[in-house]
Each structure stands twice: as structure tokens, then as C-alpha cells.
Amino acid sequence: MSSALAEALAQADDPEVIQQLLAAEITSDESAESTNDPQSTLSDLYQRYLNRRTDRSPATRAQYKRTIPTFVDFAADHGITHPHGITTTLIDEFADELFDAYDTDATIATYTKNVRAWLKWLHKRNLCDESTYTLLDKQELGLSPRARDEALPESEARQILSKLRTQRRGSELHAILELLWNTGLRIGEVRALDVSDYRPEVADVSIQHRPETGTRIKNGSAEDNHPGDGERLTELKPSVVKALNHYIRHQRHDVTDEYGREPLFTTRRGRPSRSTLRRWVYEATSCRWRENPDGDTCDGSCDARSNICPHSYYPHAIRRGAIVSQLSNGLSRGKAKERFNVSIPVIEKHYDPRSKPERKEDRAEEVRQAWPDI
Structure with missing residues (x-):
């Protein structure tokens, strides 16, 4: 403890002031550490960061342990084990990995918030550039944890699309929502689409995995030894073709x-980022396109200039709603598996809205036809 701090503490009588003085001293001590230790690996620095935060709650420390090592492991998989190797490209790829792995903004925000704080801690020691952690800003990533994660109901989708078709016909908001509601594509798959992938003459789009030219899709290509083949042709209904055209x-x-x-x-500027596409979805599903969101009128707390309101939906909620809607209208789970690139166990757990008796009744006719005549 410095003599200046000791004197300041002796004169302070406010507990909050004392706490601020002590926190400032800790920060000063940390910043004064050697900042050019080439022996410190990312794993070492993560452990040091964790050791310095023994005053955090068990829940917060558990969150650190769950999130930050994910980035350390991701960096190691890309051949980066020391902080000097952290680049904005690596951070962008890490963010893409999170968007592929998790469906909700709240989960992604938890990971990025903690990794951002750790990278900021590294930056204070001159171990990484400021631009690396600023890329993980919530607004930069287009995250909105207050958007809704449940499935977009068919009734609301119909109402929103009806308004977009008349008031914003052919806009990016209209086109992307028509596409998402009909196909249930993931945002990464929408971003990967080129004009040449869209074939209006046969009403389909081709989903392709092209990591070498900047666009990856979940499950990738079977040829790349991925667990599943995310590449597929997806049929479009006429209203989607009209909107895209x-x-x-x-x-x-x-x-x-x-x-x-x-x-x-x-x-x-070119191909939109995932965050831009997500903002379009938030705007396309905001309360301005519905008469009575959730059965109630908007409470007026929304900023009229904002693209997001409490009634907006996550992109994955559109995907979930599309799958539920098409299953409810007769699409078989086997066909849904192929169309939406999702496993049948996941469909049964998260998407199939039918009760067991309803499922039994739906398959009864096919079962009877399959009985051998003996």
C-alpha cells in the first residue's frame, strides 16, 4: 500500500469512498505489472484473471469458468496460444462460432460480455489491441437479449407479413421475413446466400458451405467431415419468390x-454482417407491424426511431415458429428434418406441437397401409 493511499484512507469515512480507493489501488498495481511477458499463454492469463477475482460471487466465477475458456480453446484450435496472436479476424470468427452454436441472444451476450471483459483486462497490460474487445460490444454484434425467444405464432406472422406486403413491399425487411418464415433458415444460412443461389424459375434456394470465401453454415458439408450435411436445396412458396424478385x-x-x-x-458496402441481418429481423417483428402484440396494445415505451422493441423476436424464434407451423399443417418429421437441417430428436423435443394421441392419429393411416396382407 502506498503512503498516499494510506493517508487518503485515514481521512476517508465513507465506506463507498474507501472501496473506490482500494479498487483504484488494485487496478494501479495490476497495470504496473510486466506487460511483455512472452511466456504467459492465454491459459495462464485466464487463470491469473480468475485468481484476481476471488471477491466475485460463486455464480459469477462459475460464469467466467464456463465462458472464457471457450475462447481460449477456440484460439488454440486456430493455432493461437499467446495474446499477441489475438486479431480482429479471430474475434470475428469466434463471434460467428457463438452464433452457430447458440440460438438465443441472451446466451451469446453472456459469452461475449465475459470474454470482452477479459480482453479489456489484457489490453490494460498492453497484451492485445483495443479493437479486439470493442468488436464484442453488444450493439456491434446486433444482440438484443430483451427480444423474445419463443416461437413466432402463425397468427402474428400472418399479421406482420400482411402489413409488410402493403407498407414495405420488396424491402429488405419484407424479403428477409418472407424467406425466414417460409424456409426456417438460420441467419448464417441467409448471410451465405448469393444471387446465383436463388433460382426463381424453379422456386428454390441452394444452401452452400463456402468457408474459403467467407461464409460458413451450421453442419457444413458432408465432404468436410462435419457431423451433418447442412448443404441442401430449399423450396420457396410463391409469395417468397415475389418478395425476393x-x-x-x-x-x-x-x-x-x-x-x-x-x-x-x-x-x-457488400455482404451484410450477421448483426445487420439480426437488426432487420428485430425491426421486421417490432410492434409497429402488429395491431395488438401479445393481445395488448404497445405501452408507448418504445422509441419510435428504434428498430427494436420488447415485442420483437429473435431470428431463431422465426425459425422455430416456421418449423412448428409447417409440422402443424402436415409436414412429416422426416421431411422437416431434411428441409430445416435439424435432427428428429430435436424436432420431437423442441418443435413438434402435437400431443401423443394426435401423433398416433396422424400416423395411423400410413401404419395400416404398411401392414402386410397375411
């Missing part, structure tokens, strides 16, 4: 990405 003719920016590819959805 209008979007391409009147709204799509005629641009290419850094690999010379022509993205289906675009911004003025």
Missing part, C-alpha cells in the same frame, strides 16, 4: 463482397 429489382445494392461474390442480401 421485387427486392432484387428495386432494393438490392449492386455490389460484390471481398471475394467477388454477389450476395443475395446486401448493404452499400
Whole structure:
């Protein structure tokens, strides 16, 4: 303890002031540590960070242990074991990995918040650049943990699409929601689409795994030794074809990405980020497109200039709603497995809305037809 701190503590009588003085001294001591230790690995530095936070609650420390090592392991898988190897490209790829692995913004926000805090701690020691942790900002990633995660009901989807078709026909909001509600695509799959993947003459889109040119999809390609083949052709209903055709003719920016590819959805700068696509979904499902969200009128607390309100939905809620809707309208689980790239056990656990008697009745006719005549 410095003499200046001792004197300041002797004169302070407010507990909060004393706590602030002690916290400032700890921060000062940490910043004064050697900042160029080439022997400190990311694992070492994570452990040091954890050891310095013994005053945190058990729940908070458990969260550190669950989230930060995920990044350390991810970096190691990419050949990075020391902080000098942390780049903005690595951070972007880590964020993409989280979006592929988890469906809710709240979960992704937990991981990015803790990794961001740790990277900021490293930056204070001159061990990584400021740009690495700022990339994990909640707004930069387009995260909105207050958006809703339940399935978008068919009745609300019908109401939203009806308004978008008349008020924002062919806009990016209209086109992306038509596509998501019909196909149940993941945001990463939407981002991966090129104009050439869309075939209006046969009403389908081709979902392709192209990591070498900047777009990955969940489950990838069977040829890449992934656990499942996410590549597939997905049929489109006529209303989706109309929306996409209008979007391409009147709204799509005629641009290419850094690999010379022509993205289906675009911004003025090229292929949109996942966060941009997520913001479009939040705006497309906000209360402005519904008469009575949740059966009640909006309470007026929404910022009219904002693209997000408490009634907005996560992109995965659109996917979940699309799957539930099509299963409820007769699509078999086997066909849903192929269309949505999801396993039957996951469909049974999370998506199939039918009761056991309803499932039995739905399969009864096919079962009877399959009985041998003996």
C-alpha cells in the first residue's frame, strides 16, 4: 500500500469512498505489472484473471469458468496460444462460432460480455489491441437479449407479413421475413446466400458451405467431415419468390463482397454482417407491424426511431415458429428434418406441437397401409 493511499484512507469515512480507493489501488498495481511477458499463454492469463477475482460471487466465477475458456480453446484450435496472436479476424470468427452454436441472444451476450471483459483486462497490460474487445460490444454484434425467444405464432406472422406486403413491399425487411418464415433458415444460412443461389424459375434456394470465401453454415458439408450435411436445396412458396424478385429489382445494392461474390442480401458496402441481418429481423417483428402484440396494445415505451422493441423476436424464434407451423399443417418429421437441417430428436423435443394421441392419429393411416396382407 502506498503512503498516499494510506493517508487518503485515514481521512476517508465513507465506506463507498474507501472501496473506490482500494479498487483504484488494485487496478494501479495490476497495470504496473510486466506487460511483455512472452511466456504467459492465454491459459495462464485466464487463470491469473480468475485468481484476481476471488471477491466475485460463486455464480459469477462459475460464469467466467464456463465462458472464457471457450475462447481460449477456440484460439488454440486456430493455432493461437499467446495474446499477441489475438486479431480482429479471430474475434470475428469466434463471434460467428457463438452464433452457430447458440440460438438465443441472451446466451451469446453472456459469452461475449465475459470474454470482452477479459480482453479489456489484457489490453490494460498492453497484451492485445483495443479493437479486439470493442468488436464484442453488444450493439456491434446486433444482440438484443430483451427480444423474445419463443416461437413466432402463425397468427402474428400472418399479421406482420400482411402489413409488410402493403407498407414495405420488396424491402429488405419484407424479403428477409418472407424467406425466414417460409424456409426456417438460420441467419448464417441467409448471410451465405448469393444471387446465383436463388433460382426463381424453379422456386428454390441452394444452401452452400463456402468457408474459403467467407461464409460458413451450421453442419457444413458432408465432404468436410462435419457431423451433418447442412448443404441442401430449399423450396420457396410463391409469395417468397415475389418478395425476393421485387427486392432484387428495386432494393438490392449492386455490389460484390471481398471475394467477388454477389450476395443475395446486401448493404452499400457488400455482404451484410450477421448483426445487420439480426437488426432487420428485430425491426421486421417490432410492434409497429402488429395491431395488438401479445393481445395488448404497445405501452408507448418504445422509441419510435428504434428498430427494436420488447415485442420483437429473435431470428431463431422465426425459425422455430416456421418449423412448428409447417409440422402443424402436415409436414412429416422426416421431411422437416431434411428441409430445416435439424435432427428428429430435436424436432420431437423442441418443435413438434402435437400431443401423443394426435401423433398416433396422424400416423395411423400410413401404419395400416404398411401392414402386410397375411
